[in-house]
Amino acid sequence: MRITGTIPEHIRRLMPREERTTRETMTLPDIEEQVRVNSEKALQRQIADWLRMKGVPVGNPRMDRKTTLAVGWPDFVFPWAPWRGKFVALEAKTENGKQSEEQKRFERLIIECEGCYYVVRSLADVVSALSKVEP
Numbered sequence: 001m002r003i004t005g006t007i008p009e010h011i012r013r014l015m016p017r018e019e020r021t022t023r024e025t026m027t028l029p030d031i032e033e034q035v036r037v038n039s040e041k042a043l044q045r046q047i048a049d050w051l052r053m054k055g056v057p058v059g060n061p062r063m064d065r066k067t068t069l070a071v072g073w074p075d076f077v078f079p080w081a082p083w084r085g086k087f088v089a090l091e092a093k094t095e096n097g098k099q100s101e102e103q104k105r106f107e108r109l110i111i112e113c114e115g116c117y118y119v120v121r122s123l124a125d126v127v128s129a130l131s132k133v134e135p
Helices: 027-054 101-112 123-132
Strands: 078-080 085-092 118-119
Touching: 027 078, 027 085, 027 101, 027 123, 085 101, 101 118, 118 123
Parallel strands: 085 118
Antiparallel strands: 078 085
16 A cells, blocks of 8 residues: 555654655655755855865865774864864864764864874864864
C-alpha cells in the first residue's frame, strides 16, 4: 500500500531512518538537521570564496564525502601571510552549532602549537578573527 500526502509526525517517527528520505517522510528533527548542515555548508563556501579572493592558499575538506582527515579537524587551516610563521584554523558553525569534543581537542592542540583557532559563525567573524592574529 502506498501512502500519499503528508504522513503525520507520530507515524514518521516509527519509520526506519533510511526510509525517511523525502520531506513528506522526514521527521521534524531530520528536517532541522538538514537545514543546519546546509547552512553550515553555505557558510563554508562563503568563507572559502572570500579567503581565495584575498589570495590565501586554503583547502577545506568536503563534508559530503568520506575523508582521511582526523575526526574534529578544523574546516579551514592555512598560513596567514601577514605574520610569518603563524597558521590559522577556522571552524565554521551555525548560530546554534556547538563544537564536538574532538573539535575542542584540536582547538587545544593548535593553540598549544602557537597557532590561532577561531570558531566563526559568519564572514564578519572571519574578518574580525584575522584582524586579531598577531605575530
